[in-house]
Amino acid sequence: KNEVEQSPQNLTAQEGEFITINCSYSVGISALHWLQQHPGGGIVSLFMLSSGKKKHGRLIATINIQEKHSSLHITASHPRDSAVYICAVSGGSNYKLTFGKGTLLTVNP
């Protein structure tokens, strides 16, 4: 069974700061997902990646397959980025997702 660990559990930042959220997993995977959950519950998929790096606007996701580690970066953070960020992985031919417990990000103006 894959264990997914996220850090930090909680993160408070000032508007404009560079944010990094980390995710590590214990078993080789086929894909890693970063999800965003706003207060009120809606979940949005931010990235799905299996290697390298992806960028979308102010968000950057990287993955190191050898180290079993991924990072989500937010540049020039804004209060609207306040949300729970969730890392999830799927492995091999099994597309079942295993989730981390999430990182609660609060960005203050």
Place this chain on the structure above:
Amino acid sequence: GAGVSQSPSNKVTEKGKDVELRCDPISGHTALYWYRQRLGQGLEFLIYFQGNSAPDKSGLPSDRFSAERTGESVSTLTIQRTQQEDSAVYLCASSLNLATEQYFGPGTRLTVT
């Protein structure tokens, strides 16, 4: 186009009753997933479908839970003889295929009294 829709948005039921939760995926998406999120807790995988087949049912919490999908479209999650611990938000997601990004519905909040 239309996103993933779920109904009802809220459901309150008495312990012991059966409930059916519905998910309408994005048109053309062959893969469909059900998840559960209990209050204050993380997401749990329940089941996924490729087409109308469910290769992995290992996430279903008990034999009171079942799911089906028809016409490679709508899916229903049925919980029989509901218990208070079934109270949660049930989320559905769909993707073009199993190897692509998932799009989530708004969820159904189930409260068992």
